[in-house]
Amino acid sequence: MSRHRTGARSSRRKRGLIRRFGIVFPAAIVAVIAVVGVAVGVKVLAPGSSAFSAVRAIGMVPGSRTMATLEAERAQLIAMTTAARTLTVVAKPKLASPAEVAAANPGTTGGTGNGNGNGGIVYVTSTPPDPGSAQSIAYNMLASFGFSPTTFFGCLKEMWDRESGWRYDAENASGAYGIPQALPGSKMASAGADWQTNPATQIKWGLGYIKSIYGDPCKAWAFWQVNHYY
Secondary structure, three states, X not given: OHHHHHHHHHHHHHHHHHHHHHHHHHHHHHHHHHHHHHHHHHHHOOOXXXXXXXXXXXXXXXXXXXXXXXXXXXXXHHXXXXXXXXXXXXXXXXXXXXXXXXXXXXXXXXXXXXXXXEOOEEOOOOOOOOOOOHHHHHHHHHHHHOOOHHHHHHHHHHHHHHHOOOOOOOEOOOOOEOOOOEOOHHHHHHOOOOOOOOHHHXXXXXXXXXXXXXXXXXXXXXXXXXXXXX
16 A cells, blocks of 8 residues: 555656656757857858848848939949940041141231231242242242242242252251252152252242142241241
8 A cells, every 4th residue: 555655656756857847848948949040140140141141132122222222323324324325536636737827826927028918928029030040940930839929939038048048959957958948858859859959859849848838938938937947
């Protein structure tokens, strides 16, 4: 009888322990799991992790402030790209020739003889030169270039008086040569093979140069007075 009661009491004690520890152990396990989960979550969701990027991406869904900001930036980028594609290339600016510079600045012209101003250019009057001289060759050749001898020879004379003194063999240290002081002198070969000794060949080249660069001898002379070259 006493043994039976002892056994029953022992069984009841075991069942009490099971009830107590049966509740405590699962609760402890759940707490441990929760602590571990929080630690792992902090690590996984740390800035720079893929999961953190995913969290940020959630904030970019349509209707969010982040998405609206990105959409505004995208629209601005599209507008800038479109504007860049519509830009036009500006052509290289055309530089004025010496003749155009001289013609556009009347104050830079002048003359040593009598003449009438025309667009700021002074036409120097001169009498016909002595026959057989280099000046006479130039005087008679002016018309073939479309220049009136009575109008333009005075300007030509003033300029070439100073450049070479009308000497066919005039040469300076820079290499300029002849009556028109071509630089280099070999340029005059386009007017004739005898460019080194023939005044007519040199004058022909010089008048062609003046016409192509300045338009006429008086415009070339106006430029020379300012710059001391032409």
